[in-house]
Amino acid sequence: GLAPSALRQQKLSPVCVRCCECVFTDDSWEIVKRDISLVKVKGTPRSCWLAACCGGVTSVRPRTSSSGQPSVVMADGGRGSPPPISDEPMVMAVGSWDRQGHLFDCRGGVATPRARLAPHGDYVIRTGFSADGSKVGTAGRDSKAKIHSVDDGSLLYSVGHGGPVLAIGFPFDMDQQYFATGGNDHMCRVWDLETGDKKATLVGHNNYVARVAFNADGNILFSSSYDGTIKVWDVATATCLRTIESHRPGGNARPKALSANPQAGTTMAFSGDGRGNLYQHDTRTEGPVQLNISNCDIADIAVKPDGSVLVVGGTGPDLLYLDIAQQQEFLRVERKSRGQRVTALAYSPDGTMVATAKTGDANYVHLWQSETDNCVSSLPEFTGLIPSVTFMPTSILPPK
Numbered sequence: 320g321l322a323p324s325a326l327r328q329q330k331l332s333p334v335c336v337r338c339c340e341c342v343f344t345d346d347s348w349e350i351v352k353r354d355i356s357l358v359k360v361k362g363t364p365r366s367c368w369l370a371a372c373c374g375g376v377t378s379v380r381p382r383t384s385s386s387g388q389p390s391v392v393m394a395d396g397g398r399g400s401p402p403p404i405s406d407e408p409m410v411m412a413v414g415s416w417d418r419q420g421h422l423f424d425c426r427g428g429v430a431t432p433r434a435r436l437a438p439h440g441d442y443v444i445r446t447g448f449s450a451d452g453s454k455v456g457t458a459g460r461d462s463k464a465k466i467h468s469v470d471d472g473s474l475l476y477s478v479g480h481g482g483p484v485l486a487i488g489f490p491f492d493m494d495q496q497y498f499a500t501g502g503n504d505h506m507c508r509v510w511d512l513e514t515g516d517k518k519a520t521l522v523g524h525n526n527y528v529a530r531v532a533f534n535a536d537g538n539i540l541f542s543s544s545y546d547g548t549i550k551v552w553d554v555a556t557a558t559c560l561r562t563i564e565s566h567r568p569g570g571n572a573r574p575k576a577l578s579a580n581p582q583a584g585t586t587m588a589f590s591g592d593g594r595g596n597l598y599q600h601d602t603r604t605e606g607p608v609q610l611n612i613s614n615c616d617i618a619d620i621a622v623k624p625d626g627s628v629l630v631v632g633g634t635g636p637d638l639l640y641l642d643i644a645q646q647q648e649f650l651r652v653e654r655k656s657r658g659q660r661v662t663a664l665a666y667s668p669d670g671t672m673v674a675t676a677k678t679g680d681a682n683y684v685h686l687w688q689s690e691t692d693n694c695v696s697s698l699p700e701f702t703g704l705i706p707s708v709t710f711m712p713t714s715i716l717p718p719k
Contacts, residue, residue, distance in 0.1 A: 401690040402671045404428045409667055410469060410711040411674060412436075412455050413684055414443035416703025420457040422472060425710075428672065428686055428695035434472030437465060442703070444485055445530075448711040449512060450493040455711075458484040464500045466515065469711065476515040480504050486530045490537030491581045491712060497554070499540055501528025507542050509554060519557035523550055526568065530577035534586050539602060541588045543574035549590055551602055565598045565607040566590065576619045580643075581712075582626035589629055591617030597631065599646070610646050615639050621666045621673070624712075628690065630673055632661030637675060640690055652692045663708045676705035684708055 409425040410433065420436035420443050439459035447456045454475065458464045460483040466475045482503030489498045489512075496512045507521035507528055526546035533540055539560075540552040547568030551561040566574040576591040586602040593616045598607040615635030622629055622643075631639040638652040638661075659679030666673055666689070673687045682705050684698040 401688060402669075404688050404695060405667075405669045405671045407669055409669075410448075410452065411665070412446040412448065412457075412707075412709050412711075413676070413698075413701070413705060414446040414457055414707035415682070415701050415705050416442045417701065418459075418703075419443060420446055420455065420467070420472075422455065422469065423698070425667070425672070425686070428688070430684075430686060430696065430698055434469075436467045436472045437474035439463060439465065441483070442706070444483070444706050445487050446707045446709045447487045447489050447498070448709060449489050449498070450491055450495070450712055452711045452713045454512065456487045456489065456498060458487040458500060460484075462502070464510075466498075466512075478508070478510050478515050478517070480506065480508065486528055486542075488531040488533055488540075489712075490533040491535055492537040495533075495537035499531045499533070499542075501531045501542055501544075503527050505544070505546075507531055507540065507552065509540070509557070519554075521550075521552050521557055521559070523559050523562070524548065526573075529573070529575060530590075532577050532579040532588055534579050534588065534602070535581050539586060541577060541579060541590075541600070543577040543590055545573045547573055549574060549577070549588075549598075549600060549607075551600075560602065563598075563600055563607055565600075565609070566592050566596060576617050576631075578620045578622050578629075580622050580626045581624055585626060589620055589622065591620050591631060591633075593617065593633070595633075595635070599643075608646070610641060612639060612641070612648055618661055619663045621664055623666050623670045623689070624668055625670055628670075630664060630666065632664040632675055634660040637661055637677075638664070638673060638687065650690060650692075652687070654692065654694060662704060662706055665709045667710050668712050674708045674710065676708045678704045 406427045411423045411425050413421045419438045422433040423430040424433045440461035442460040443457050445458040455467050455469050462479050463477045464484045464487050465477045480502030484500050484502045486501035497509055499509050501507045505524045509519040524544040524546050526544050528542050528544050530543045540554050542550045547566045549563040550559050553560050574590045574592050578589050580587040588600045591597045595615050597610040600607045616633045618633040620631050629641045629643050636651040636653040640650040641648050659677050661675050662678050663676040671689050673689050675685050677683050682701040685694050686696045687694050
């Protein structure tokens with residue numbers, strides 16, 4: 320493709336055919352074909368965008384606003400500028416097959432080691448923080464879930480299942496002093512956050528419980544299982560309110576990713592599987608809503624803290640961003656080498672960063688500016704696969 324300025328100089332029609340599969344456009348031109356992705360081209364003298372063509376011919380034409388003046392072509396469909404990376408202090412947890420959880424202090428897009436958590440006897444599969452940021456939990460293949468102090472990483476207590484613990488989740492509300500786990504024993508369990516005493520056992524799945532997530536108010540628990548279902552539980556009564564059969568059991572169609580909308584008053588969650596099926600669930604409606612995405616075998620998903628954006632990662636692009644209200648994809652970021660895949664991702668509490676874990680020839684954690692293709696930093700290589708990365712849900716840093 321040629322930049323529009325070059326096209327004008329050569330008096331050529333600004334059209335890019337399939338052999339190039341791209342077209343450049345500056346602020347005074349608009350894309351005629353809409354089903355394409357726009358990516359900022361760095362280092363250009365003018366504000367210039369690269370549009371990836373879906374096939375066939377993509378063309379551009381002079382863009383004018385209602386006043387007749389040139390208007391800007393937004394890469395995100397008019398969402399506005401992405402949020403700048405905050406300088407607020409944050410804490411991030413990483414779970415690894417090296418049998419440990421790792422804490423990092425994050426500030427301005429840079430992560431520095433904070434503490435190593437008490438080790439498990441086998442792989443660490445999932446991590447999560449309490450709402451007040453004082454505790455961090457790890458779920459392990461050794462049949463244990465461990466609660467640690469964020470201050471120094473010391474072990475506070477352990478709880479267990481009758482097999483590997485695959486999931487751990489905490490409410491967003493600080494008043495809800497409990498957390499949930501899910502395991503290979505097909506059960507979910509709810510525990511007292513302060514004491515570790517078991518409050519309830521939730522029975523109903525017919526296969527491994529892969530993920531658990533609380534709704535914004537903490538009174539509803541979502542659980543996803545390899546039996547292909549999402550179950551909605553009333554935490555107070557330990558009863559199943561609904562079983563959602565949007566995913567199929569077994570293989571890549573089982574729901575591997577689950578995330579709830581953290582906005583107060585919402586009853587919404589999202590689930591995804593390795594076949595690229597992505598669903599929106601709401602306890603107030605009857606059935607799930609399928610969200611259309613392409614070329615993405617889903618490994619993990621996360622909701623932006625303000626509830627406006629869903630980010631997806633897996634074996635397709637590094638990151639895929641969707642506008643939740645419009646149920647529409649607006650940005651794809653592809654920076655992986657051949658053989659690499661995203662295994663986990665998380666939004667920072669202020670919504671300015673996304674952390675991704677990648678595996679392939681090496682295992683890394685990368686920090687990205689949210690809703691851009693800007694990778695701002697990378698952590699040193701880990702010795703094992705990284706199945707979990709999470710941020711503390713508040714930017715108030717506890718004492719170290």
